[in-house]
Structure formats: C-alpha cells, structure tokens
Amino acid sequence: MYPLPFVYKKAQSIAEAVAWAGDDSRFLAGGQSLLPMLNLQLASVGLLIDVNAIAELAAIGEDRAALSVGALTRHDTLARHATVRRASPLLAEAASLVGNPRVRRRGTLGGSVAQADPAAELVTALLALDAEIDVVSPDGRQRYTVPSLMLGPLLTVLRSQELVVGVRVPHREPAEGQAFVEVARREGDFALVAVAARLWIRSGRVARAAIAVGGAAEMPIRLADLEAWLKGQKAGAPLWDAAGERVSDEVRAVGDPFAGAAYRTHLSRVLVCRALAQAERARGAS
C-alpha cells in the first residue's frame, strides 16, 4: 500500500501552489481519486502540492448572475449547502449521489472536474448547467466551459500548472425545472449512466432544454440536437417519451466489461425520459 516515493508540500495560497507547480507535479485536493491511483501504483508523481489549506478555494458565494463555488468545496457541502440547494438544486442532487459518505466528506468539486471521469456526476451536472470553470496558472486567469476543458476519459486540457479555483453556475430561473437521475450498479458507485436535465416551460411549451448524459460515452455529452428538437413542443409525458426515442441518435455509447454499449444507450433513453419528466415536475419547487 505504498505509492512510489514523491515529495509533498502544502501550499498556503493560490499563488504559492501555482508557483511550485511544474511538469512533474500534481495538486492534491480531496485525494479520493489521486491517492487510489498512487497507492495502486497506476500513477506516479514527483511533487504533490496540497491545496487543502487554501481557505479562499473553499468559499461559496453568489452574485446576481451566478452562484460561485470554490474548487475545494467538498461533495458533502455541495449537497447540503442551503445556497447551493436553492440556486442550483441539480448540482446539490448530483453531489449527494457521488460515492459513499466518506468520499463525499473529503472529495472536492475541483478535483472532480480535473479528474474528468466520464461517469462523474458533478461533471455531468456542470455540463448541463453551462457552468464556467475558473483556472489560475502562472500565465494568469482562464475561464473554461466543460466542453472546452474535457478531452476524453480522464483527460483535460489542463496543464500541471493550472489550478482550478472555482466554478460559476447560473442561478436556476423561476421557469426552470432541474433534475438529476442515475443508475449505478451498487449504492455509492460511479453511475453506469447519469442524466442531468434542465427544462424551461412557458405556456405549456418547452422554451428551452439542456440535457447532459454522463457515463454513456467517453465523456459527458450534451444532447444539442434533442434540445433543439424539444423547443416549442407541447410539454408532457408524450413528449418526454418521444424525446427518449431520439436519444440514440446522439449518444455514441461505448461498452466496457461492466455494461455493453447497447445497454448504456438504452439506459440513456430511459433516464433522459425520466429526467425530463422529473424536471417538469420540479419547476414550481424551489
């Protein structure tokens, strides 16, 4: 149970963390993905920069446009925080489904984003939420979206000097309903498929929809065609069923030893349908 040797340093500020970073370094946040990989010797690193002491990374705040969540926010905090639950119930719900209680107590939003697991609940949620991801590096500040950040399974554009500092998520609007649903093989596991949906309904018709599917393909994907197709149509169960039927046009599911591509596509269809129905119901609720 020993990782290959490395040097450990604890940063007190963003500037310090970024300044120490180099080609053979990694940031250590919750450690819930990085330490298993190091322990199993599936990864190695020269310098580990602990960012857990950087208080400003853990802040949660909001302005008129958006909720801002610090990268060091633990999954558990995200799931329970009153502001988050009000401003972005979808994000809170997604966080409550990550891993087991111990993992949620320690794992972080920034870590989840940087880890870029194809089935990560939080990344799927952020994708549906059109979230912006703030990153600091020696070159200054950068802002990404999930699609501009993700390259593939466990792969992002982030260089080792780039520290995710926070995420901005637009407030849920009054006409908007949100839902997050998933199927996992065991309580506390990564989802086989997860779906995040947002739905705006005006006068009984879909004004706008945002749908993200995680776990099915090599990375979480937005169903842009389906979103466009839904627009203007009469909201209700028949539409959600019809929407489900179109999911396979856009989801290029990949199979693995745990679930075949066909089953993942099927689950995507079922879950999109359910997420839309649930988002419709969730509209009034705040």
Added chain:
Amino acid sequence: MTETEFRLNGRVVRGQMADYATLAAYLRDNLGHFEVKAGCGEGVCGACTVLLDGEPLASCLLLARQAEGCTVETVAAAADGLRQALAEAFVRWEAAQCGYCTPGMLLTAYAYVKGGGSFDSPSIRRALAGNLCRCTGYQHIIDAIAEVVSTWPAEG
C-alpha cells in the same frame, strides 16, 4: 522525511514521516497501531477508517503528513460513553465475525450516532455504505447501531 506532529488517541505523536506514506501505512508500520486495518488501499472498503478531527475518513487516502496539527482517533482511543455503548452493543449482537471490518465500522457508527443519525435501518445502511463487511451480512451491525440510537440520549 519531514518532522510532523499530530494528536493520536489523546497523545502527541511527533516523528519523521516519509512524504509518501499514507496515514494508514504510518499508523500501522511506524506506530504499530494495527487496530487500523488495511483492506484495499483505494478508499472502498472502509477498514482503515479513522476519525480525523472527529470525521470518519479513509486513512489510506490521506497522507500521514496531512494529519499535521490534527486530532486522529482510532478505535483504540479512550472510549467516551457513546463509544462504550456501541462497543457493548456490538458484542451483545455479535456484530463482528472475523472482526476485520469492525474498527472502521465502529468509528463510522460512532460518528453517525453522534451526528444525530436516526434509528431507521435505511438511514443506517446509507451511513455504512462505505464500510464493507464480508462476514455478517450487516444485519447484526445494524441491529446493534439501531439499539444504541434508540437508547442513547441525543446531545445538545
């Protein structure tokens, strides 16, 4: 190797710790605290659970140096009333068979009850989701915890 200090079961521990040593490995291999078990090294089984500043965490997913300045408690720490009550209930219910999951299980249960957890079995099951047991089927563990929750005076 770096000098690091933390409180372990009420005592100050100060020592040279390898930067790459996990807390689980340090507690076991350097301090002989074998009541901290190691079952997977990937955060899944929960056998290595310790309380870090009162919170149950996987000590295999923490570096020893991250405990700097913190309070670490294992199942061998002096037991308060609640810990005692749980230990007794575990014995009464025979909630341990091989016992390998037990230290982690007990600490998770302790934090659950202390945090005001409810006695209904679905809530207890969710709280234990990160502590695997291969022997008991969890039933006696849940029975023991439920019994303590329903008899233990809630704090505050």
Added chain:
Amino acid sequence: MAGRRIAGGPGVGGTTGQKFARKDVAAKVAGLVSYSGDTQGAGMLHARLVRSLYPHARITEIAIAAAQALPGVAAVLTARDVPCNVLAEDPSGTGGGVFTQPVLASTEVRYVGEPLAVVVAASPVLADAAAQLVKVTYEPLPAVFDPGLALADDAPPIHPGGNLCVQWHVNKGNVEEVLAQAPVVIQREYATQFVDHAYLEPEAGSAWLEADGVIVIRAATQVIEHYRRLAGMLNLPHSRVRLIAPYVGGGFGGKEDMTVEPYLALAAFHTRRPVRMVWSRQESLQARPKRHPMRFQYTVAASRDGKLEAVDINILADAGAYALLTPRVLFAAAVVASGPYRVLAARVVARAGYTHNVPSSAFRGFGAMQAAVAYEQIMDELAETLGMDPLELRRKNFLQRGDELATGERVETAVWLPETLNAVQAALGPEPQPSRPGLLVGRGYAMNMQPYGRTVWFGDQAAVWMGLENDGSFHLRAGVTDVGGGQAAVLGQIAAEVLGVLPEAVTVHFGDSALTPLTGGTFATRQLYMSGNAAVRAAESLRERIQRVAATLCGGDAKTVVIESQGVRTARGSARWHEVAAAARQAGVALEVLETFFAESGPGYDNRRGTAARTFPDFTYGCHGCDVEIDPETGQVQILQYVASHDVGRAINPLSVEGQIQGGVAQGIGYALTEEVLFHEGQCLNGTLAQYLIPAAADLPPIRALILESGEGKGPLNARGIGEPAISPVAPAVANAVARALGGARVRSLPITGEKVVDTLFER
C-alpha cells in the same frame, strides 16, 4: 430484525442455546486482535512475488541480477532456490489422481499471476522496486480459456495427462428408459461465473527462524496442517516447520489452499531473518483461486401430477490451470445435483476441464451451491410447464428420512424440508406489492441440502486437549483455525457445557501446529462437527477424572459429583480446587486429557458404477425465500425482504448461527446479482474492490434467520453444520423471484445484472 428460534433444544443447561457473547468479539471490537499482517519488527524483511504476465508461455529467462544488486535487497528467489519445487495433492482422497503444481514456475507458466520469483527486501517500497527489476523473458504459447474448448481434441495440452481434470459419475436406475416413457420432459441450461471470496483481510503473514532451527510461519490460513507440505517443500523433517494461524480476517475457502505460506517459508529459510508478506487486492483478485464457473445441462422428467421420475445431468466446470481442490468440489456438486428430492432414476456426469484461467478451488458452498442454482431453478421451470404451484411440486417430491439418494446411500437423520419451507412462507407474509406503478414484483423460494464434514473415505479425525489448573480454570487446546465463525470460542462453550462450568472458566488455545493438537482445517463445514465432537469427548473424559478424584476425596459416588466454580461437591462433602489437584497428584491421576474424534469412515466411491454406501456424513437442509422488485426499464433488481431457515439440529450459539446465515445470504446475494470476476484471455478486468462489487449495507434487504432445531445432527450436542448451507439456496431463490416478477422470463446465467434483465425482456 433479530432472528427467532422456533423450537427449543433439549435444554441441557449451561449457555448452549442462549444468546451468548463471544470473547473474541469483545477483543475484535476493541481493536485488540493481532491478525497475520499486523506485525512489525526490527529487522523485518518484506517479500513480494513476481508473477506471470501471460496466461500461457514458455519462460526462457528470469534475470534477477539487477534486482539483487539493488541496495536493501536480501534475496531474489526462483525455482532453483526451492529444495523441492512440487506441491502434490490427492484431493479426491480416492487415489483417483495425484496432481502437482510448482511452487515457483520455471519453464512454463499456465495462468496470469502464476508466481515466478520471490523478492525479499528491507522495506515494502524496496521490495516493489526490486520486483520491477526482475526481467522475465516469455515466449507466448497458444492458450485456451473455455473448459469446453479445452476438452476438444485440438486444444493445446495444459498438463501432460490431458485437459480433463476430473470426471465423476452418479447413477441410479435406468435413466434412458424412464426418460423415453415420461409424460413430461424439460431441458434447461444454467451457468455460473467466477467469483472471489473478497474477505476484507488480505492474504498476509510473517515467518521467522527459531534458534532451534524450526521455521515458524504465522499466516492467515484455514489449514495449519499445511506445515507438512511446507516441510516437504523445504526438504525438512515435518517437525521442523510450524504453522500458526491467529484469528483470520475471513476465509470462506479462499485461505484453504496455501496463499503466502510457501513464499514466506522460503524467504525465511534462505534469509534466516523475519519476513512479512501481504498481497494486494489486485493480486488477490487476479491470481488467487476462485469459485468454479459451472455450466449445467439438466433434463428432468416428471409425471403429469408432478412426481419427479428421472434427472439427466451434465456439469462442466472450469478448473483453471491447476487442480487444487477441483475434484472434491465437483464431487459435492455431483452428489447433490438432483437436489433434496426423491428421484427414481438419475444420471450425473460432472467434469472439470483445465484451462489457462486462474485455478478454481474451494469457496463456501463448495460445488453443492452451484448445483443448487440449477436444481432449484429447474424445479420452478418444471412447475411452470406442469401448470403447478412450485412449492406444491417441491412438497410432492421432498426427500424424507430413509430415502435413497441418487448415489444409493440412505438418509438417516431428520429431513426438515417441510418445516423450513413452512417457516419461511409464514415469515414472508402477504405477497409483495410494487412500491410504485410500473415496477414488477415477485417472490421466489429455494430449498437446499448441503453436506457437512469430509467424505467418509478421508477417515477424518480431530483431537482436543483439556487440562485443569489448580485454581479451577481450564485449558482447552485445539488446532482449529478461527476464520470468524467463532470456531475457537464454541469449543470452550461446548466443553463448559459438558463440565457444567461457566464458559469463562475455559480458555481456548488454538491454531498452532506445534503446540495444539491437530483438528484438521476449517473447511467443508467440518470444524464444529469434528473438533466439537472431540471437545465433547475431552470434556467428558476430564470430567470423569475429576469426579473420580473428588469421590475419593469427599466420599460418595463419582457420578454424583458436581463441579462448581470453587471446587467439587458430593452429597457427603466438598473440596476446593487446590485440594482436588493435590489429591489427583497423590493418586497419580493426571487432570489432563487428549481425546481424538474419528469421523464415521467408509469405503471409497465407486466412480465406475456411480454409487456409494455413504458419501458425506450428513447434510443440512433449509429453505430461503425473498421478494424482489424490478424496474423493467433499467433492469435493476432490488430485494425487498429475505428470510432464511435451516434445521441446524441444535443451535449451540444462536447468535453465531444467525450471523452465519445472514452472512451467507449477503454473499449469496452478491453472487446472484453483482459479483463476477471478469477475465479476458486470463487477464482480470476488474481487479479492484471498486470494480468487483460485493454488497454494501445499502444494497441489502433486512435478512431474517429462522433457526429450526430437529435435535438431530452428527455434530456435538446434535448440532449440524451451518457455515456453507447458508449460502447455497440464495442465488436460486433470487433467480426464481426475478423470473416470477418478469412473468416467467428467466435469466439463466449469473449474475443477474440489469443488462441481462433488460436483454431478457427484449427477447420476449
């Protein structure tokens, strides 16, 4: 949800039959137990295995110089360093074949993960680094991963004797004839998968050399008798190797074959220093023996009113690369293949083929549990064909005392199939209702019969030593291994019961091949039966000696002597313990005894005719039932409630019995729904606990254990074994409930994943 005892036992007094807190549990809860990997000593070395990366290859070179040269490396050992590099066994006990396996492979590897070299270094980190420096040159050879293909004519030979590891026959009556005339005949196939024991304690241990030259291995093992094989490997007299098993952190059969023991012994032998070895979870999942995947072809004939007439059964198992205990596992499957039912005619052919997969071997349930997957599903399918209630069909055919099994042997003890079924039916209550529209619910049952004890031709035996101290406390010494089931504690409880003292008065010393009398390993649900009976004898014989001495001391009849905490008493007088001890010394009576229990023994199995006068000493019977709820859109199966009932003869410690049943059910549910070690060309695809899914608390329903006591069993105080029986009916009970919920659509291969459920519904 506590279990409930239905019938009381004979009630001899003492603590048997009552809820009784085990001493080891208190120590475990306090974190005081030192397991095999819990050792750290000055100068301790750390050993690591170099394992094969290929399923089948010729080894042309193992270059160790670079590893040896690394500072801190004490030794790099290969086949050349093993004095006798063969482990041999005759696992069927019938002389049917001796199987061999190298300790360290040198010229050819037959599965991924096969050990090639042992690296011993000053720290775990150094051992890892050195292991990386051992360069093995492989010449890959054609490999075969399916036992069916392995038995084809053109398959690459895995062992010189061919690829058929074992073939068992059971024959009764004329199957062809009955089948030809039977009014109803159905044929079905079922399949089971590779699963892992996944105990939480990894394979671990340490070894050192004593000043007198004895090599001591302290390891997580179910069988301390392996010391003889270790001595053989080192070419040492048996008396020079000592194997100690502290409390084991879970075994379930996975620590029945040797794991770390030979490598630790080698390392200590060569370095003459204390050595520790702990396997990682990935090593364990990749390379330690698994439960046999089996394929079943069942043809069952019945009359229209549901009388079973004939069964024709073919079983094919994957033995993996080496035999280990495969012959015995297949034998158990063959013996119970027709289930706890009367059949006029039976024909069973059970074969295992070698492949280049990881070896399969012992795992709780030991072949008999895989067979239950088939025989209990086909009962439901037959009932469906007959348009009959599946429970009525079972009741019509239940085996009864005095009946003949397919092997020709007679059932002598109580067969409480109706009783356990009634108990489960009553406890399950009204039929389940879906928790919301669109979900499907179903209830399923399964019965089982599971042998306990070894087959009679092994001539099994177990010895227990007991002695009295001057202060009235007792020692009990027994070489049992305690894998968590209270195997040690229960002996103290039994002895206390026989002596009429409190269990606290008896201290049990266990698990040391040099210092405790050998009892045989903890497997085959034999431990309670064997060493429990030995403990009864030892306690009786010690009691008799105490009574004899007491009678001369106090006067009166020896039989009337009462043993109390302070001493002994008769109608005429009393004496304190130190007085008893003194009187015994004077009279030349030793207040210590060694008693050996010999199991019922019998002639070997007649595999040509497929019959035996007796196979196993006895069986444990039971019934399980559960309700499931299925989301037909996602295929997810949730178990709503689970009830399990067994006739355990007599429950010596009901809490332990309940725990065994609940734990067996949980493992069985994992087997039924989520667990499968996936291999692709021998490479494990899910070698972590994050990917190999054993059930967590939140995945399981409340599990109720209903303990029935017929008062008949061949164990001590009429108990029957319960360790293995508890797991056997689980998967078929779940499968039957799922099939019910799906309106008869059935997933015939385990595990029943959401994906398979959805596919099965689609096919309809």
